[in-house]
Amino acid sequence: MLTRSQVLSAQARAAQMLAQAGIAITPEEHQNVEVAEFGLGELEKTGLELVVYVNTDRYCAKELILFPRQTCPEHRHPNTAGNPGKMETFRCRWGQVWLYVAGEPAPAPQGRPPMGSEAFYTVFHEICINPGEQYTIPPDTLHWFQAGDLGAIVSEFSSSSHDESDIFTDLRIRRIPEVI
């Protein structure tokens, strides 16, 4: 759970990173930057900032902003009632991001699960995404990602987004932000 002051501070920091990367957002989008701290109380380590550009019943586009070494924890977008889960393409715009999916584990991964949460990270096949590079994650596929030392800005292009149905490996996680 975040205080209003923590939210405003994270929003300002995210907006500053976007500006530095030459990515324009409106004042309204700045005010609405979503600060996801996943209920763990350690936003700097486990968290994600999002600008949702559009989310219709057909497609979705967001900008994801990660502070240096910030981690979006392991999760998947499940198939439901005969419908495939969310499919998403991550395109790095600025900085660097390491994405982890199932497969041959990296012998020396560049990202590290946040200390104290190691048990909730189970896939370690590493994809390093630099600016201009991208990777598409199929539906219902476990994945997590972490920014490099400078942070990262990642465009997410996807099918419709239903964050509330995401399934996290760490059952302590609450995806929908709560502000006190």
Next chain:
Amino acid sequence: MLTRSQVLSAQARAAQMLAQAGIAITPEEHQNVEVAEFGLGELEKTGLELVVYVNTDRYCAKELILFPRQTCPEHRHPNTAGNPGKMETFRCRWGQVWLYVAGEPAPAPQGRPPMGSEAFYTVFHEICINPGEQYTIPPDTLHWFQAGDLGAIVSEFSSSSHDESDIFTDLRIRRIPEVI
């Protein structure tokens, strides 16, 4: 129809505009920049350059690059066999673009149909899109757009893209590029 040399020149110019706006693409994407001249032989006036990031059966994302005052001619994405046509969101990243759809015509439109093709432009409700601003076009909706004096870079987020089924007001137009 374009010569190979014209294609290479337009690709280089588009890549330069992207670089200037801080938008990274891979060398392979540079080589594959699509140069659409619509079969009219006047690329500077009527044309569009595209980088297709991803186009699946669920969603699509592209970067559209328009040279100064370059125009994407009036067209719509038709509904077919019970399926709604393509729905698309244009988000301006750099420069300025004027989008025209049906509705109250602008008393003094900032864009102008390319000279000699005026008969094929029928909608004049103007939406001016600056960096950080966006507009969503419903399926089967006539629209055209033109860049401002500096050109424009526009992210297009959409449902699946099937360019070959686009319907243009100007029946002379050939959407799929031909290179001689």
